[in-house]
Amino acid sequence: xxxxxxxxxxxxxxxxxxxxxxxxxxxxxxxxxxxxxxxxxxxxxxxxxxxxxxxxxxxxxxxxxxxxxxxxxxxxxxxxxxxxxxxxxxxxxxxxxxxxxxxxxxxxxxxxx
Amino acid sequence: xxxxxxxxxxxxxxxxxxxxxxxxxxxxxxxxxxxxxxxxxxxxxxxxxxxxxxxxxxxxxxxxxxxxxxxxxxxxxxxxxxxxxxxxxxxxxxxxxxxxxxxxxxxxxxxxxxxxx
Numbered sequence: 001x002x003x004x005x006x007x008x009x010x011x012x013x014x015x016x017x018x019x020x021x022x023x024x025x026x027x028x029x030x031x032x033x034x035x036x037x038x039x040x041x042x043x044x045x046x047x048x049x050x051x052x053x054x055x056x057x058x059x060x061x062x063x064x065x066x067x068x069x070x071x072x073x074x075x076x077x078x079x080x081x082x083x084x085x086x087x088x089x090x091x092x093x094x095x096x097x098x099x100x101x102x103x104x105x106x107x108x109x110x111x112x113x
Numbered sequence: 114x115x116x117x118x119x120x121x122x123x124x125x126x127x128x129x130x131x132x133x134x135x136x137x138x139x140x141x142x143x144x145x146x147x148x149x150x151x152x153x154x155x156x157x158x159x160x161x162x163x164x165x166x167x168x169x170x171x172x173x174x175x176x177x178x179x180x181x182x183x184x185x186x187x188x189x190x191x192x193x194x195x196x197x198x199x200x201x202x203x204x205x206x207x208x209x210x211x212x213x214x215x216x217x218x219x220x221x222x223x224x225x226x227x228x229x230x
Contacts, residue, residue, distance in 0.1 A: 042117075
């Protein structure tokens with residue numbers, strides 16, 4: 001079964017609004033990563049948060065991690081039409097020293113101009 | 114520098130035929146991954162290579178799927194006797210190293226869209 005499950009599956013907002021998407025996972029992790037996939041293009045790495053971190057920022061992106069709840073959230077502030085994409089979380093979901101990433105099913109974000 | 118490249122970008126094949134997909138990772142990246150992504154779905158892990166270690170094939174869906182990697186360079190994913198359910202985008206990614214806890218980001222290629230008719 002999937003390690004990461006994003007929620008909501010789809011999200012539509014107006015340009016300038018904030019977008020929040022969540023990821024839940026099942027087993028302990030070392031790191032959690034967020035990726036973006038634009039229509040017809042490959043995945044691009046956005047941010048990595050380690051299991052001992054609670055919050056991380058990168059530009060308009062803010063990621064939080066709650067290991068007690070096995071969940072993470074990705075916040076995009078002041079969204080732009082160019083943020084329209086699918087967003088995936090990826091977790092290693094295995095004991096330390098492993099490498100296999102499990103991707104969630106993704107959140108499809110649509111930002112309306 | 115050049116990113117991860119994959120070929121072909123599109124492949125249409127008849128059911129029962131074999132196909133070979135190619136991935137050229139970023140130079141110097143020792144880790145290489147193959148994923149499958151069905152339409153509107155997430156990524157499904159297929160196989161992982163790290164240097165000269167034995168690959169992790171635990172994600173391959175059946176024995177019709179196999180993959181090889183020459184050293185730390187090109188990898189090929191082969192699907193024998195293709196079925197319609199094999200239709201998907203096959204993505205390749207590379208990273209500097211898997212490392213402990215997989216702390217390196219993966220760089221993805223544009224994918225190969227496979228259609229089995």
